[in-house]
Amino acid sequence: MPALSALSCLENLAEFGPRHLGPDSSDEQRMLAVIGSPSRAALIDAVVPANIRRAAPMDLPAPTGEAAALAELKAIAAKNRVLTSHIGCGYFGTHTPGVILRNILENPAWYTAYTPYQAEISQGRMEALINFQTMVCDLSGMAIANASMLDEATAAAEAMTLAARAGKSKSTRFVVAHDVLPQTLDVLHTRAAPLGITVEQVHATEIAASVAATPAFGVLLQYPGVNGQVRDLRPIIDAVHAAGGLAIVAADLLALTLLVSPGELGADIACGSTQRFGMPMGAGGPHAAYLATQDAYKRSMPGRLVGVSVDSHGHPAYRLALQTREQHIRREKATSNICTAQVLPAVVASMFAVYHGPQGLKRIAQRIATYTAILDAGLRQLGVQTVHTTTFDTVLVVVGASQRDALMAAAVASGRNLRAASEDAVGISLDETTTRADLQALWALFATQGQVLPSLEALAGTAPLIPAELRRTSAFLTHPVFNAHHSETEMLRYIRRLSDKDLALDRSMIPLGSCTMKLNATAEMIPITWPEFAGVHPFAPADQLAGYWALNEQLTGWLCQATGYQGISLQPNAGSQGEYAGLLVIKAWHASRGEAHRSICLIPESAHGTNPASAQMAGMQVVVTKCDVEGNIDLVDLRAKCEQHRDQLAAIMITYPSTYGVFDTHVKAICALVHEHGGRVYVDGANMNALVGVAAPGEFGGDVSHLNLHKTFCIPHGGGGPGVGPVCVVADLVPFLPAHRTAGIGTAQSVGAVSAAPLGNAAVLPISWMYVRLMGAEGLKTATEVAILSANYIAARLGDAYDIHFSGGIDSVKGGGVAHECILDLRPLKDATGIGAEDVAKRLIDYGFHAPTLSFPVAGTLMVEPTESEPLIELDRFCDAMLAIRQEIAHVASGLLPREDNPLKNAPHTAESLLKIDWPHPYSRETAAYPVASLRQNKYWSPVGRVDNVWGDRNLFCSCVPVGDAQNSAD
Template sequence: MLMQTEPTLAELEDSAAFQRRHIGPSAADQNSMLHALGQPDLEALMQAVIPAGIRRKRKFELPAALGEQQALVELRDVAQLNQVMRSFIGQGYANAHMPGVIQRNVLENPAWYTAYTPYQPEISQGRLEALINFQTMVTDLTGLDVANASMLDEATAAAEAMTLALRAAKSASRSMYVANDVLPQTIEVIRTRARPLDLQVVVGPAAHAADSDHFAVLLQYPGVDGGIHDFRALIKGAHAKGAVVIMAADILALTLLAAPGELGADIAVGNTQRFGLPLGFGGPHAAYMAVRDALKRQMPGRLVGVSVDAHGNPGLRLALQTREQHIRREKATSNICTAQVLPAVLASMYAVYHGPQGLRRIGQRVHAFTAILAETLKHQGWKLQHEAFFDTLTVLTGAHTQAVHAAAHAAGINLRRAGADRVGVTLDETATRDDVLALVGAFGSARGLRPPAENLFDPYAKGVATRYPAELARSTAYLTHPVFNRYHSETEMLRYLRRLADKDIALDRAMIPLGSCTMKLNATSEMIPITWPEFAAIHPFAPAEQTRGYARLAAELEQWLAQATGYDAVSLQPNAGSQGEYAGLLAIHAWHESRGDTRRNVCLIPSSAHGTNPASAQMAGMQVVVVACDASGSVDLDDLRAKAQQHAERLAACMITYPSTHGVFEPRVREICDIVHEFGGQVYVDGANMNAMVGLASPPEFGADVSHLNLHKTFCIPHGGGGPGVGPVAVRSHLAPFLPGHAASGDAGKAVGAISGAALGNASVLPITWMYIRMMGAEGLTAASAVSILNANYMAHRLAPLFPVLYTGDSGFVAHECILDLRNLKDSSGISNEDVAKRLMDYGFHAPTMSFPVPGTLMIEPTESESLAELDRFVDAMVAIRAEIAQIEEGVWPRDDNPLKGAPFTAASVLGAEWTHPYAREQAAFPVPSLRAHKYWAPVGRIDNVWGDRNLQCACIPVSDYAVDSDVKGA
């Protein structure tokens, strides 16, 4: 009889259940993998992989892990510390209704939120179509020629427009003029960005923008105070002096007002948040940038364009500056390497669902309610700052100002504190008649007036007169493409979203083994809280007493991330990894200046570094000096010392990645840090590979001064097709005073100003990371890092006999990723790493990272959340592909006509009447038997990248308008 021991209470409560679900390989699977590697246990493998001098010594302390339900209950308690009130604050943020069909089928759908940036376009056609819809929406509404696939937020979009204008302007001036009715947070971020570039920012009335020479002029349309002005004459005057004109425009207002392009603007920027996204305490939201045609090749960020595939059919791809940081490095136009893709998809689908008539009706309703409110307030005796407006009123309240705020607060309403003698009110899509009555009542109460009668709206039954200038009324059509005029029933919309999702490979379908990108499980329990009203419905400039939940969430996360990394202080403000890099370098720069070292502006960067590193250094006003790497891919210490000594008086920083970009733990990283410190510099360690270190190694322990983290990599915020992200910056104590400030937090006077529009950046996705850490605990996070290393070494071990592993550590092991060298295949078979990447699509996999950091290679990072079965399935696919390559090497298939050169295969190409290839249809479609039961079909064949850039088309137009035929491929 089998004897059973009674489980303990702790075992029954099972607080580690989530850890087992997050970490893919079971204990038995781990033992099997360790046996294959010749290691007795996981700790022995860690000792072999991580140099002894690098192993973490400081104790890793976090609250004990909770189960999923307990963590949700605890986070609900945190959320309820926030007070949800009706916010009519405006200032660039407005309430909006997200249609349920979009919330359920995009925001809450892992087919959308677990997708990766569409570097492999053939398996990204769904999200690329959604993004080209976004671009079309923006170009139509702004009246400009080209829009990108979204920016991080409106403030940083305006700052990017500033540097774009600096490159493009005919004026030699180093001064930018900013109208004083531009959003305050935008002015704050622009000042931060301008300072290290020695640019002057002049703030004053818009009317004086053309009075003197400036390389750029920034105008707000409508202004933060609601005013609407005809800028045509002003823009002509600015152009006459060689300035580039940037207009920050409200996307909903453009459904009724003349477009910036019609008024003469060169660049338009703004936020699409009010197209269906919640306030979310400031983010994530998709900002936009649109430019006139002459500026399109200088525009930062991602750009989706139309090309053709191998069969002459249209296909979408990233165009022009795709990953330009990795090519142009410090000469890149921006350090942004991604976008706010998921928010951009949501905003674009809002436009698809409502269509042009629906959007115009929403804009008209908002304006009508605002006009009714304005007339009623005037009847009460109030004066308005502007008689022309769209959705925002600035009411001159004089001595009654505090009384108005108090009455509004008592009614559960937040208004904008526009000054000591005025109050701002911004209406939005969600405003109701009851809201208007409550607002009228609050203003009336401050004067001792009776509450308004419910028949307030009766005089407007037959129409409401518009209150914006007639000469600025929109006369041009927008959103005329069929996609914006077809899917207005929920049935049609539901099916459209499903069709797009089915075109893509996301993490819900298969492993995404991208090296350096860390595509791991984004658990459902982590995602649930982001739609809670207590997080989603909070305005970023709501009073502090209403945001105590966010304050606690941020404080706990900062403390936990400091524990996870070993640093002393953390800022959560950076809303992307690139912004975290930038913030870290600004902290270093400010620290040097505080010590009187104003000459220190040289940044040493290894040749293998991520391309965002040199781009960020340039943005921070630093001069990049490249340090060589040795044959093993490690930093060349002799070259580092020579260059540190050469630039000793000006050395500001050195940026390295650890584990290295080549996927190994460099044993001499302490020496790197010591050399830099010896010559007066600070060490920045890129946190992109932190997933290999949490609980195992600590950057400040081996000499680092600052790092950024990618919460969308190591700490489980989903990539969402290329965004949103969060890139916190973590520092040692001496740099803590130089973390980003923000006026909304009461620290606008800090040495480093705001780098994001909101004080907490992409705040509403922070609960995801909170849940992940709370459910994993210190033990679980450490185990995740260890298993990520185990998975990578297991794959390297199995693949090395077929595809040599390019770099390993002294013990023969890799860190969390490995680089497969495919360069010899070019000579033996004519096959490139790109051919292998495309062929993997036919096996149902997303390709690994191609040609970074070494051309002709594939870099694989399996992460800890992939099971042994999935690892083996991927290895089996690579084994089968290597066998196909052998057929080419042996002459069975020609070099120019084989399954790898033909990949990926669409269903139409395999089922066509003619088949002239020397291999069977079955070989093309079902190279392994398991695919017969579960097959992903690429929606397009291999896309022609060169044709797409030569024939740039970045908006969705009818397919019949494309010149697509058999001759196109050779164009």
């Protein structure tokens, strides 16, 4: 018996849960004493309403150790078959340079960073994004590009809606060329229907006549087409313009190193994917798409845009530009519901261009184009019929309907996949990874028995099949950044220099409310670059994706346990897309019952900005409901709105716990009220980190939720993406979950595809699988409880110094407290001293912290979410910093420091500013740099002073800073 006990103790050493959680048991007791609660269980009883608590624990596998979980997942991954892909269709093999793989994709300095809303501590990744934008502008020939989109299909959908609102045409017709990627067409149909847009597919050669006869507000052209053809688009674009429409070109960015750019062809908008710039296929994502426009449309362009401004010392500094375009400000008037990007893949793509430079990229493209021409020539020698005389990387081969399937099966048997282009033709796409051996193997597939294969040497002089009039002559990537880092030593140091400018989770706590910046454990991250997950094509035969579908089945089952729902789709590749998909499901359900007229969506005034933006995109009308003084939904106002709109009510969107950090005790009554009036309840899952294991939306009245796997389930934020936003539904809504007809998934009742790939950002799903597998049911519940404990600890420590908005504190009889986040109200202090929330946010940088969420959901406040992963020492370091800052504010209030010249107004302080001979401020350099003693041992230095947001928008500039300008400003 003692031996078994000892063995049990040894096994417990492998437990992951205690390493995921920051506070240990002794820390917990200290925290509870400060809060004034006798136990964690008592705290949860006081904070979480009893009527929503789970009746039974989650049914999940018992937790296991890291090595065992990795071995289990490796066995699942092994069910995938990694063949050489010639499928193309927007996804290609690529070589990720080792220096980028190790130092960006696998580096927590890059993947644990947050969206760069705090510009001063995000200069490194914003420089990388400026490089991305410059790369896209140069290659596409457009004036301005955003900082990435979710995937090519949704980028094309955003381009469509941009053309609809920015163009002058009153038409609702949108024309799509016959050779656009099929998954793009699928997503376009989904996006167009709620907006009253008619999508019509027309052969490219007939588009000019078609739009002349029936005007269209926009036309989408693929360049090169899905079957490889490279055609001169200028006559089509001219015809579109003559008919009053805008021309959109979905272009292969690598091909544009050899082809005349869309901008030079006359296009108004360009979009596409940067996947082949170093990001593995990963069964469809994550990959950074791009969207670029002519200058006239820059203020209507969706998505994030990094611009150049100046800091308080007159030096160039990067910031997110034109934020007034974004959904979190414009709400239901937003041009898009996008609140994320694909920052980490965009950084990889930009660094791929930096590493290879213009000549290196052109060399890669030239090799692909030449190999494609050689493949085509060899096939013709064999007597095989190829269709097109122009191409970049794809050969379309006519094989006959009776032979097609046998040929594709033979290809699989030889270790490669072809694409079924039509009933009697196959497509063969080449990429950066193609070798001479691949060409010979492909010829062998088509050769008849005894036929001599073509000679590579004899065909070596074959020229690429790019027409002379479409060969690019214009320069691109001329900025020094793309021409100075081609050795690994230079590249390594450049990457390190940028990462040193930023503040990510590998340096300190990021206490952002509503963003859940928690531990992204190394063991969870390891599987994403396994070849079995990274190397498969999303449209490979289903049996080659068996591992992914097994992972999908397990993960969706576990997430159903966590949420109380009966069905989940992992397709949405961002939380905003999950919201959108969920609302489409609700609309489809109403329509199936003959109630398509139900279009009113009730949304509390406290909601995330994505909620009303998503409702607008889904074709719903937003009606705002009030909140009371305690942050709860105003039941009287809600009842009145339900009565007023009872015949048109489609849904209510609530966030639970609310964005105010409140567990509304009336949530079940809210759900019942909406159901009584014929609507469905959408529970935004942004704050699920306060619910998992404790309460489940599907049990307390929710019909639909989205989850943010990049919040609650440990996928890192990546500097602003990738994300995953699964949509979860109750049983009667399961038949309406998104289809993906390109992949043969879905039913007649399913809403259309919402992303380009069947599993969205599939390659990062193993992270969440690992998290759930390592934690188990009890571990996940404990994580939720510790997150609530930590938030209440911060509220208790700071409650005497700052007003805690919407919290009465913990009372053993009345309950109270906050959920997983608390709001610090700076408005009274600003009224008294002139010091506002932004000043505190910038001063926190001097203390080595990323600011909490600034002025959301209440202007003039800071919303703090510590998560369960931060240890007590870090929670105390943050509280000590906030208390020290409060003392600095008191010095301003008392007159010891001037209102306009104090450490808060001048924050953050750069090392350069402290080294100047002249120091005109009434406080010491030591106070500026080392406000607490611990900073002397571990100091983060902001690379720039406070960034001027207004200057940046008035002087909009969104490409790499010219070297001369940067040098002049530094002199």
